[in-house]
Amino acid sequence: MICVICGREGRGFCWLSPKLGQRTSDGKRLFKRFCSMQCQSLHARRIKSGGGVVIDPTHNEKAAMEMVLPRLGEYVASVGMEKPLSLYNREEILQMVDVVLTAYFDNLRDITPDDVPF
Numbered sequence: 761m762i763c764v765i766c767g768r769e770g771r772g773f774c775w776l777s778p779k780l781g782q783r784t785s786d787g788k789r790l791f792k793r794f795c796s797m798q799c800q801s802l803h804a805r806r807i808k809s810g811g812g813v814v815i816d817p818t819h820n821e822k823a824a825m826e827m828v829l830p831r832l833g834e835y836v837a838s839v840g841m842e843k844p845l846s847l848y849n850r851e852e853i854l855q856m857v858d859v860v861l862t863a864y865f866d867n868l869r870d871i872t873p874d875d876v877p878f
């Protein structure tokens with residue numbers, strides 16, 4: 761299972777909605793997994809602050825996403841600007857995902873060095 765905060769692989773940390781709390785559409789309590797206590801704590805803080813379980817990106821996360829664009833553009837240019845995404849091979853797609861994730865987390869660490877949950 762994937763961490764609902766950062767998207768990394770879950771490592772045994774979890775959260776279950778209260779007995780009288782939110783439920784899934786089929787009536788089950790909500791269950792979330794996390795990669796670390798930091799992500800679990802971040803999730804708990806967001807719920808307590810009224811953020812609910814739907815986690816919108818923060819201002820810093822949005823900024824980090826925006827800052828990915830130059831590195832994504834460089835990668836796309838290296839593959840070939842005229843090449844449609846549908847013609848990328850598996851290795852090119854995986855490399856693009858790596859470029860985006862690495863740039864995103866690098867940017868987020870740079871923007872919020874004391875607040876990154878990993």
Ligand SMILES: [Zn+2]
Nearest residue numbers: 763766795799
């Ligand atoms: Zn996480």
